[in-house]
Every structure is written in C-alpha cells, then in structure tokens.
Amino acid sequence: MQTLLAYLDKGGPLMWVLLAFSIVGAAVILERAAVYLGYGFSNDRWFASLLLLVEQGKTAEALAEARRERHPVARVVEAYLENLARPAKVRIDNVKRAGALALEGVEKRLRVLAAISHLAPLVGLLGTVTGMVVAFASIETLAGAPKPSDLAGGIWEALLTTVFGLVVAIPCMAAFHAYESHADKIARRMELAVTSLDDALHPSCGTSCQAGAPSLPARQEPLDDFPSVA
Numbered sequence: 001m002q003t004l005l006a007y008l009d010k011g012g013p014l015m016w017v018l019l020a021f022s023i024v025g026a027a028v029i030l031e032r033a034a035v036y037l038g039y040g041f042s043n044d045r046w047f048a049s050l051l052l053l054v055e056q057g058k059t060a061e062a063l064a065e066a067r068r069e070r071h072p073v074a075r076v077v078e079a080y081l082e083n084l085a086r087p088a089k090v091r092i093d094n095v096k097r098a099g100a101l102a103l104e105g106v107e108k109r110l111r112v113l114a115a116i117s118h119l120a121p122l123v124g125l126l127g128t129v130t131g132m133v134v135a136f137a138s139i140e141t142l143a144g145a146p147k148p149s150d151l152a153g154g155i156w157e158a159l160l161t162t163v164f165g166l167v168v169a170i171p172c173m174a175a176f177h178a179y180e181s182h183a184d185k186i187a188r189r190m191e192l193a194v195t196s197l198d199d200a201l202h203p204s205c206g207t208s209c210q211a212g213a214p215s216l217p218a219r220q221e222p223l224d225d226f227p228s229v230a
Contacts, residue, residue, distance in 0.1 A: 011160035012125035018120060018164045025116045032179055035108075039071045047073065047193060054200045059084060072102035076190045080197050097211045100189050106183045110176060117173035124165020128192040130157025 010017045020208075046069055053062040059081055066078040081100035083091035135154025 004110055005163075007160055010157045011164065011179060012127055012157075014123055014161050015164060016128075017123055018127075018161065018168055021116050021120050021172075022121070022168045025113060025175075028112050029171070029175045032109060032175070036150060036179070036182055046071070047077070047189075047196075050077065051200055053195055055080075058114050072106050072186050075102040077193050077197065080194060084201070088103070095194060102190070103183065104173045106186050109181075110179055110183070113172045113176040113179070116171045117176055120165045120169040120172070121162075122165075124162040124168075127165070128158045128190060129160025131161065134158075 008019060020060050037116065046065075048140050053059075053065065063078065063081040064076065066074045066081060074099045076095055079095045080091065083094050086094075135158055
C-alpha cells in the first residue's frame with residue numbers, strides 16, 4: 001500500500017483521477033456480474049418447460065411461471081401471454097416495450113465501462129506528456145550539463161500515468177466486451193422466445209404470423225458515441 005501511494009504521488013495529480021476511474025470501473029464490473037449471475041444459467045430449460053405448458057393450453061400456468069422467473073426473457077414472455085386476448089397490434093407494441101425495458105436493465109452502466117476504457121489511456125497519456133514537459137523544464141534550469149540520471153528520473157515518473165491508465169483500461173474493456181456479448185445473447189433469446197410462442201399458439205398460420213410477429217428493438221451499440229483509441 002505504501003508503494004502504491006508513493007507511485008500515485010510521483011505520477012502527479014492525474015494519477016488520482018485514474019484511481020477514481022479504477023474504483024468506479026471495479027464497482028460496475030462487480031455489480032453487473034452479480035446481476036447477470038442472478039439471472040441464472042437455466043434459461044433454456046425454464047423456457048422449454050414453459051413452452052410445453054403453452055402447447056398444452058395451460059397459458060395461465062405459463063404466465064405464472066414467467067412472472068416467477070427473474071431472467072429478462074421472462075419479461076417478454078410475460079408481456080406476450082398477458083396480451084393474448086388483445087388485438088395483435090396492441091400485443092406487438094406491449095412486447096416491444098417490455099423487451100426494450102428489459103434490455104435497458106441488462107445494458108445498464110455498460111457505457112460507464114466503455115467510457116473508462118477509452119478515457120483512462122488518454123488521461124494517462126496526458127499525464128505523461130505534462131510530466132515530460134515538467135521534467136525537461138526542470139532540466140533546463142540546472143546549472144551545467146544535465147546528468148543522464150536527471151533525465152531518466154523525470155521520464156520514468158512521467159510514464160507512470162500511461163502505465164496506470166492502461167492497467168485501468170484493459171480490464172474495463174475486457175469486461176465491457178464480455179457483458180455486451182451477454183446482452184446480445186439475451187436479445188437473441190428474446191426474439192427466439194417470441195417466435196417460439198407464435199409457433200406454439202398459432203402452428204398453422206405460416207408466414208402470416210411471421211409477418212405480424214413483433215421485432216424487438218435493436219440494441220444500440222454502446223461504443224458508437226466513443227472514438228476508438230486502437
């Protein structure tokens with residue numbers, strides 16, 4: 001701990017900004033991991049048993065099963081079953097709305113990880129550049145010819161912010177891509193759930209059901225708003 005504090009002090013004030021980034025990033029990573037683990041790992045088996053109830057005409061039991069499930073796909077299934085008796089357009093709109101809200105919960109705070117993974121290297125680079133400016137300015141004021149140790153000491157201290165920025169950014173970027181992939185998988189499961197329910201409830205309607213089937217809202221790519229630093 002003492003060594004870390006010494007490095008933070010030597011790296012300059014931007015090191016404390018990077019430390020704040022690391023705390024926020026770690027908190028988001030752990031919070032999202034807890035949320036995704038809370039969804040469980042048996043979504044396919046749960047939906048298969050629910051689909052069997054629907055095929056048997058037990059839609060009330062299937063709806064109760066969906067309401068008990070915490071997985072985001074269950075919110076789409078719940079909206080679908082709750083609106084079975086309503087006009088097709090109303091049912092489609094409600095399923096879209098439920099899917100959008102469920103995906104919003106899945107993707108919550110992922111933009112924070114994207115922002116940190118992009119900003120941390122830039123803040124580290126800024127700290128290095130400003131540190132190099134200070135180091136060379138101090139060398140210019142030295143009497144006589146500067147020694148190599150005078151230059152090396154200022155340079156390695158300036159480079160600390162770049163190293164720390166990369167240490168913060170790499171785990172945040174890895175977690176962001178892993179969580180984004182999980183969100184994509186959930187979105188595909190929502191689409192599959194809707195089409196499977198259409199097939200179970202209207203097995204003979206053919207392409208007419210597919211034409212009227214709700215298309216869940218497309219996911220917004222969280223990285224679109226951030227410039228690439230690759």
